Amino acid sequence: MPALASWQNFYVLVGSAAGALIGLQFIVLALLVSLDGIRRSPEFGTIFAAPNIVHFASVLLFAASAVIPWPSARWFFVIDGLLACGGVVYTLGILRGLWRLTVYRPQMEDMVFHAWLPLAAYALPVAAVLLQELPAVGLSASGSQYPVAFFCLAASEIILLLTGIHNAWDNVAFHAFRE
Numbered sequence: 603m604p605a606l607a608s609w610q611n612f613y614v615l616v617g618s619a620a621g622a623l624i625g626l627q628f629i630v631l632a633l634l635v636s637l638d639g640i641r642r643s644p645e646f647g648t649i650f651a652a653p654n655i656v657h658f659a660s661v662l663l664f665a666a667s668a669v670i671p672w673p674s675a676r677w678f679f680v681i682d683g684l685l686a687c688g689g690v691v692y693t694l695g696i697l698r699g700l701w702r703l704t705v706y707r708p709q710m711e712d713m714v715f716h717a718w719l720p721l722a723a724y725a726l727p728v729a730a731v732l733l734q735e736l737p738a739v740g741l742s743a744s745g746s747q748y749p750v751a752f753f754c755l756a757a758s759e760i761i762l763l764l765t766g767i768h769n770a771w772d773n774v775a776f777h778a779f780r781e
Contacts, residue, residue, distance in 0.1 A: 609668060609752060616759045617665025620658045623763070627654055627770055646706070649699045650716065650773055653692075657720060657766040660689055661759045664727070668755075675749075682755060683731035689724030693717060715768050723761035730754035 663685055672678045697717040700708045708716075730751035 609756070612756060613665040613668040616763060617662055619763060620661035620665065620766075623766060623770070624655060624658045624662070627651075627658065630770065630774055649696060649703065650769065653696050653716060653720065654766045654769050654773070656689075656692060657723075657762045657769075660685065660724075661762050661766075664755065664759050679731045679751060682727045686724045686727035686731075686758070690721065690728065693721045693724055697721070711772075715765055715772070719761055719765045723758045723765065726754045726758035726761070730758075 664682055667678060667681050667685070670678070697713075700713060700717055733749075733751050733754065
């Protein structure tokens, strides 16, 4: 699809990063499980570990959808909008879980990185679907313009990647540096 041709490197980069981070997350979780003396809680896994995989997988799916030879950009936006709606619903479930935690009282950082930023990131592609008819913004090297929707999708993927990295590090640091 010509509209996405200029974005190919971006999607290859974020898709590859998301795939690598999914693998790394599995390795880290396997190592943490093998440690003795770590208190395990199903609530923690559901609220603090599983969402990282979902966020990285979402970025991977968004990137993969960008390289599918859709007949028109509309299909690309509709599929990404549906994926994002699923992410919004999932993140609302995480937010609900954070409010209901009994073994730990979430701090402001937990709320921001585990609920509010992912919620905003998943809302951006939904906005992209709604904004796809607006005039284009931004100039490429060739002088052609990108629709504003592509920038919403790119921002969403970067937020999800960085949020997932922060949350994965936070999980490891919690276990590594506590007594």
